[in-house]
Amino acid sequence: MTDQVFRKTIPYHQRKKIFIPLGIILFLILLRIMLPPLIRVGLNTYLNEFSPSLKAHVADVDLAILRGTYSLKGITAQIKEKNKEFLEIQYVTARIPWSDLFRGELVTEVLINGMDFNYTEGLIPAIQKHLDSMEKDKDKEPSPIRVAKVDLKNSTVRTDLFPSLSREDGTVLTDIEARATNVTPTEKLPRTPFSFQAKLLKSGAIKTEGEALLGGEKPVWTLDSEMRNFDLTSLNKFLKQKVPLTFTKGMLDLYAEAKSEGGLISGYVKPFIKGLDVIKSKEEFSGARHWLAEVISALGNVVMKSEDTMATRVPFTFDKTLNPDSGKSITEAIGHGFFQELDRGIENSVGLGKEETKQSQEDKP
Amino acid sequence: MKAIIVLSLILATSCSSKKPEKRPIIYPQESQEVSTTKPKDPSITARQVAAEQGSHLVTEFKFPKGKAEISGKNKKKIRELFRKAKREGRVDEVQLITWADHEYPGGKKHELTSDQKRLVEKRNEALERYLQQLDREVEVTKVSMAEKAGALDRFTASDEAKVKNTLQTKDAPSRASQSMVIFILK
Numbered sequence: 001m002t003d004q005v006f007r008k009t010i011p012y013h014q015r016k017k018i019f020i021p022l023g024i025i026l027f028l029i030l031l032r033i034m035l036p037p038l039i040r041v042g043l044n045t046y047l048n049e050f051s052p053s054l055k056a057h058v059a060d061v062d063l064a065i066l067r068g069t070y071s072l073k074g075i076t077a078q079i080k081e082k083n084k085e086f087l088e089i090q091y092v093t094a095r096i097p098w099s100d101l102f103r104g105e106l107v108t109e110v111l112i113n114g115m116d117f118n119y120t121e122g123l124i125p126a127i128q129k130h131l132d133s134m135e136k137d138k139d140k141e142p143s144p145i146r147v148a149k150v151d152l153k154n155s156t157v158r159t160d161l162f163p164s165l166s167r168e169d170g171t172v173l174t175d176i177e178a179r180a181t182n183v184t185p186t187e188k189l190p191r192t193p194f195s196f197q198a199k200l201l202k203s204g205a206i207k208t209e210g211e212a213l214l215g216g217e218k219p220v221w222t223l224d225s226e227m228r229n230f231d232l233t234s235l236n237k238f239l240k241q242k243v244p245l246t247f248t249k250g251m252l253d254l255y256a257e258a259k260s261e262g263g264l265i266s267g268y269v270k271p272f273i274k275g276l277d278v279i280k281s282k283e284e285f286s287g288a289r290h291w292l293a294e295v296i297s298a299l300g301n302v303v304m305k306s307e308d309t310m311a312t313r314v315p316f317t318f319d320k321t322l323n324p325d326s327g328k329s330i331t332e333a334i335g336h337g338f339f340q341e342l343d344r345g346i347e348n349s350v351g352l353g354k355e356e357t358k359q360s361q362e363d364k365p
Numbered sequence: 366m367k368a369i370i371v372l373s374l375i376l377a378t379s380c381s382s383k384k385p386e387k388r389p390i391i392y393p394q395e396s397q398e399v400s401t402t403k404p405k406d407p408s409i410t411a412r413q414v415a416a417e418q419g420s421h422l423v424t425e426f427k428f429p430k431g432k433a434e435i436s437g438k439n440k441k442k443i444r445e446l447f448r449k450a451k452r453e454g455r456v457d458e459v460q461l462i463t464w465a466d467h468e469y470p471g472g473k474k475h476e477l478t479s480d481q482k483r484l485v486e487k488r489n490e491a492l493e494r495y496l497q498q499l500d501r502e503v504e505v506t507k508v509s510m511a512e513k514a515g516a517l518d519r520f521t522a523s524d525e526a527k528v529k530n531t532l533q534t535k536d537a538p539s540r541a542s543q544s545m546v547i548f549i550l551k
Contacts, residue, residue, distance in 0.1 A: 097522030182416035
């Protein structure tokens with residue numbers, strides 16, 4: 001009845017004017033409803049097969065087309081062979097602003113929120129296998145999307161390598177806030193500046209900043225780092241698992257610069273340790289595996305009753321093995337111990353394309 | 366064993382220092398910058414903002430409190446960067462990001478006074494005038510860090526909103542009275 005009235009009162013050409021836009025709107029609404037589950041299914045199929053050693057899963061896909069933001073929620077990743085989860089992410093949001101699209105630029109910024117990374121047994125070989133499988137894709141065309149910024153927020157890193165530790169005790173880094181910009185470098189703009197902040201064992205505040213050249217065959221990077229107010233006793237839960245000593249007190253501040261260039265990592269570390277007190281258990285140290293423990297223990301014996309801050313500067317190189325420059329360290333330690341004070345903070349003496357130079361007095365602000 | 370003795374000697378020797386510490390620039394823990402005896406110029410924050418805009422040509426400096434005049438030293442910094450930019454290509458845009466004598470207004474209700482907003486306008490205008498002395502055709506985009514990004518800017522993710530979003534994180538270091546000049550090449 002209503003249909004008959006409708007047909008009689010509204011002529012065909014007018015009905016067409018209403019039905020076509022209505023049909024388009026309805027189609028867009030349906031597409032909007034159907035698209036996220038379709039994308040999710042397609043994406044999960046891909047993530048299950050993208051690597052010979054790793055797989056991932058996405059729980060939900062959310063599209064906010066008007067805002068230009070696209071989110072993946074409840075992401076997990078596993079080692080295929082062991083079916084073991086090593087990564088959980090609350091959500092990843094990519095924003096592709098319409099303003100950039102209208103300028104003809106495909107630019108995105110990515111936010112990764114609530115990442116929980118678990119360093120677990122078998123992870124490194126699995127990642128290596130994945131990277132090896134990617135070697136054949138090396139000459140692929142570069143992505144047309146410019147990733148202007150990647151932010152990592154509210155994230156943690158933990159390990160379950162020590163089965164006796166609870167999930168909370170195995171948490172190594174918390175409150176991670178990191179940022180990398182220009183993540184898809186070009187010939188004209190090759191550098192990727194990055195910064196990283198976190199709490200180590202819920203105690204020491206770590207800050208790192210640096211730049212990387214991601215385009216080359218070998219990794220090239222430079223970084224400056226500091227860790228302040230690290231309570232050495234928070235290391236005890238790990239030390240107990242590996243070496244026969246623990247700290248009863250001691251605070252560590254640490255400043256470091258390093259770079260990786262031409263396949264060699266080099267730099268220096270400046271530790272400042274206050275009020276160190278070490279307890280060595282009756283167990284014997286087992287040679288090279290415990291050499292550092294023996295040094296710390298010996299050091300603890302020397303300064304056990306001292307509240308002074310001790311500090312030194314240790315230049316090092318790393319080429320598959322760590323090589324602290326003992327000769328330089330002795331000279332500098334004696335120098336700082338008797339003749340001059342050792343400055344806190346990094347010296348800005350290590351950078352890409354420059355030889356490490358000890359900061360001269362004239363350089364200081 | 367030799368290594369142990371050597372390392373013990375190093376550390377034990379440094380223990381004998383009664384006063385091994387000086388006071389270089391120790392940034393607050395919430396700042397991104399790593400404490401240093403020789404600050405990097407430009408800072409990591411400036412390099413990141415520039416890289417996000419697709420540039421590595423950035424300089425930063427401070428205005429004297431309450432003033433909008435560019436010092437000779439800072440003019441030289443801009444001039445040298447401009448010459449470097451010209452050597453590398455054609456300058457498409459210069460972005461000026463300037464703060465008032467207070468931090469970027471955080472929180473929902475926090476607003477800076479109109480005097481502070483005006484001060485930023487004057488600073489950006491002074492920079493624009495100087496840049497036009499260097500190149501009359503240069504296109505300048507001015508970003509005032511005395512005002513929050515508008516709702517439309519945030520919705521469309523305009524360049525201004527993106528810059529403010531990058532710079533207003535909770536870990537942003539103190540930037541009061543500062544200015545960043547970014548040259549973006551074509």
